[in-house]
Amino acid sequence: MTNYISCLCGCTAQEVSLQPVESPSPLPLCHCVSCRLTTGMLFSAYLILQSSPKTFDSLIEYQQSDHISRWFCGKCGAHVFVRLKPQNKYLVASGLLTAEAFQTESVQHWGIDDTRDGGLSSFLPGTKAAVAACWVETGQFSHQVSPQRQLAPLNPAIDSEKDNQLHARCHCGGIQFFVTRPNALSSNALSPWPDLLVPYHSASSDNPEDVKWWLQAENTKYLAGACACASCRLASGFPVQSWAFIPKSNIFKPDHSPLSFDISTLQRYESSLAVYREFCNRCGATVFWHCKERPDVIDVSVGLLRAKSGARAEEWLEWATGRVSFAEDASDKTLIRMLETGLQMWEGKESCRAEFCSRPA
Structure with a gap:
């Protein structure tokens, strides 16, 4: 399924192909500490791509761990893609899709234990994932969570x-x-x-x-x-x-x-x-x-x-x-x-x- 994405400044505009899913399929929302600190959001929301993005022009790569890279726009800061290296799979940030492309019917919460208080999941009815892990890490591919890169030391x-x-x-x-x-x-x-x-x-x-x-x-x-x-x-x-x-x-x-x-x-x-x-x-x-x-x-x-x-x-x-x-x-x-x-x-x-x-x- 081909869809169109664009960030706020428009530098990342391109077509992407989403992986087909069974309908209805819940939108995975990840509340884990890594997703919160890399995005600034209280949760991340990504969808799986059928193939690799057409271009990474204007994007900055951040290597979150040995197994995960995230790309964001170097001009406006929008998160755009994630690559799961062991599976060679790519994800796209759901907020960049056009309204016609995606409407959430239900949500599934991942990484809630990391929040200690439920985070935004307390305000958003949905099901809790059976695996207490980061969805970006595990997704629909494996329940083996790859080692996280140590966070930079606190001041x-x-x-x-x-x-x-x-x-x-x-x-x-x-x-x-x-x-x-x-x-x-x-x-x-x-x-x-x-x-x-x-x-x-x-x-x-x-x-x-x-x-x-x-x-x-x-x-x-x-x-x-x-x-x-x-x-x-x-x-x-x-x-x-x-x-x-x-x-x-x-x-x-x-x-x-x-x-x-x-x-x-x-x-x-x-x-x-x-x-x-x-x-x-x-x-x-x-x-x-x-x-x-x-x-x-x-x-x-x-x-x-x-x-x-x-x-x-x-x-x-x-x-x-x-x-x-x-x-x-x-x-x-x-x-x-x-x-x-x-x-x-x-x-x-x-x-x-x-x-x-x-x-x-």
Whole structure:
């Protein structure tokens, strides 16, 4: 089956041939630590190709292990292909396919044990794979997981999470930074409403009351949520991008200096006028989104956060469950509807749990 793919900048546009599968076949979502740190996402989603890609022009290869190579766009950072070397098989990132080519009917979760808290699988109903391994490693080929390349050593200055700082890093270790707890400086930023809270198709994003919407839980946590916009999908290669909204004043480099966008392997792509995206130019992980309109609130890719509790970092983040940002623009609309349903179910469970816990004995 021939399909068309393209990343956000268009450099990777080409036709690919997907391997035929039995219908309906669940979309494999991998939540393992390697997939999260190489992509910046809370899960990766790939499909198997029938043959090798026609071209790797404009792509950068990252050798994740002796058995796995990933390719991402050198201009916008989108993950595109994976090669499983022992089987000589290729995979393609599902978010790059056109809407006509692929619509998810069900999902299967892989690598959940690596998340400790379920990660995004807690919001997305699906079946759990019988094998507790990375789908990219095992796929439909073998249940023998190949040895992983040792992750780059952590910076000793931020080697372990402290109560007042949260470590973030990509797979290759080129990008490392840490986040501090909300403080007095966190309220100094100015910002319009995000589509996550005020859908742009139905209301103005103006924030005349200067609500500090990025601060949640009585100013003890940061807002986080999922986005399905075309730009995030094509810039990452995957159908769901998860962002945490964090004031720039609460993000620091490993040497404890304020955040600047000259961190080691960080590369910038201006996806539209005065809108910037940063990714690691060595392993391809999505890192930041920010813009001239709100320069002091930075979108941080949640897959890079290394919280004690797990991938969702709930001791740091308050997850928006009312909607998926730009759900109306989603390419894989059935998957996003499933996610929104799961988010609403999660909110209902949390409300019931809170009500039960508040009842007198």
